[in-house]
Amino acid sequence: MTSVLPAAVLAPAGTPLTDRVAEAVRELDGSPTYVYDLAHLDAHVTAIRAALGSVELIHAVKANPDPGLLRVIARHVDGLEVASGGELAHVLQVAPDIPLAFGGPGKTDTELTAALNARVDRFHVESLNELRRLDVLARDLGTRARVLLRVNLPTGGAPGVLTMGGRPSPFGMDPAEADACAGALESLPGIDFVGVHAHLASGLDPEPCAAQGVAIHRWAVDFACRHGLPLAEVNIGGGMNVDYLRPERVFDWADYARQLPVLPGGPVVRIEPGRAVSAYSGWYATEVLDVKQSHGEWFAICAGGTHHLRTPAAKGHDQPLAVLPVDRWDRPWARSGTDNPVTFVGQLCTPKDVLARSVRASRVRVGDKVVFALAGAYAQNISHVEFLMHDRPAVTHVGGR
Ligand SMILES: Cc1ncc(COP(=O)(O)O)c(C=O)c1O
Known part of the structure; x- marks a missing residue:
């Protein structure tokens, strides 16, 4: 390339x-x-897609919202993740037909309403408060929101350059709050539970990145079993490393995917990388x-x-x-x-x-x-x-x- x-x-x-x-x-x-270089990007994302097999790939738009890049990426991925009303409006213009997930902390009612009115098909919910607000807004609009609960789990000491989970952070919810969300679901008719989401660290090589994915998956299966919830999907986040000092050491997507827990009949496993896709x-x-x-x-x-x-x-x-x-x-x-x-x-x-x-x-x-x-x-x-x-x-x- x-x-x-x-x-x-x-x-x-x-x-x-x-x-x-x-x-x-x-x-x-x-x-x-x-x-x-769009041809370079096209070849790169084609290779990532091929290496992933049945693991679903959504791309975190926050890495780079450039319309030229997004149009190329959109040809290869299962969806795009947006994290603000601005990204949502932008992507609706640039790639109007692609499925969207809406994540990020501190979503406003205006943003949630815009997302419900658009064709956002997954909300990565950050707290019980957000879940309850989304329920009310969805019911007001006569619709239902498809939800993954974003959790903050131990990272197992993964040497991530940028750690967002496994310690006090504004991202996602503690397991106990996820339990509270599960307990509340029955009284939230505007919410459809789809699964669990976690993005815990960025800057990980294939082995620790996959190990983190395995741990999230295990936790999600156990969580769903305990609460009797149907687990359709586990989103194990992004965070694949880009080595700026040794650029030739490109993240080995095939090695990573081989280590992921994709089981027949099990929940869909999704990843959500940004940096390692477009950098x-x-x-x-x-x-x-x-x-x-x-x-x-x-x-x-x-x-x-x-x-x-x-x-x-x-x-x-x-x-x-x-x-x-x-x-x-x-x-x-x-x-x-x-x-x-x-x-x-x-x-x-x-x-x-x-x-x-x-x-x-x-x-x-x-x-x-x-x-x-x-x-x-x-x-x-x-x-x-x-x-x-x-x-x-x-x-x-x-x-x-
Ligand atoms: C929720 C979420 N998903 C995905 C990503 C993408 O991470 P990366 O660009 O390291 O792959 C981020 C980055 O901050 C994020 O916050």
Whole structure:
């Protein structure tokens, strides 16, 4: 899917870059631009889908709501998960025929009503209070809401980078509150119980991710048995790892799926990944505006910065990058030393505006293009674009529709 880097591209080993993206970046005028490769995404999601067998796949829109990406993803998945009224309205426009699940904490009555009026076919309910409100709203509209109870279970010490469950958190409900929900169901005629949902951690490799899924599944089966509830579905969440430091180590979906408890006659098992679906198909391209040495260290100051690509600041990593050297160049004073590590920063007036530290990218010159990989998830859409009132990044798509 990703090619070997073209000869003129200087980058640390392992930075993925498709020929299509490299070509598109060379044509850009240097203004910060997100480049999404739709053919790359199509191949990636096709492979995920094939690896999963009968495990159902819904995609968490929060990873990236870009319409081009969502249309490609929608061709391969069993549904999309939205987590706000805004995402709901957006997806209804972009992919009007795809089944939807509505999750997330703090859903308002307005959002729940909009979801009931739309064709949302699963609500991931976060508390007894939300369940009761949903019941009233559904009955007012003369309909029923299909519900999965989102639970906060022990994670079994899984080494997730970002843990949302297994400890005090605003996400989902404790087992005791799930018991209270089960006990209340009989008096809630606006609610249809479908199953159990849990999303406990993000950043997991296949083995701990599957082990977590097995534990959620086991808990859900036991919960349904205890309460005499028909368990149609267990959603074991997302959280599949994207390794930003070793981008070539792509999550092994087949290995993961092999370990999941999919049994004939058992509940449907669903997963809900975001990051590991779209991260690899987005690149943030920019240009070197200045190069300087400060107290012995080289810096390349790029157009844009972490207000466009917040991922490295948010996760505390160095974003993998490639440098596409400028063709004609006659400014010997505006380049880094050869083979010295260079730190790539943006235009913001804060020392936190660092995209990648101490990169051995050979020589870097003013005017070189810089392409940051793995920028297709939690990148553009989590960035604080208003800070300093710079222009927003442009967006372009390559590789079809
Ligand atoms: C409820 C829920 N589902 C799925 C996801 C997707 O997680 P990831 O992007 O790590 O796969 C998230 C992320 O925060 C989430 O909160």
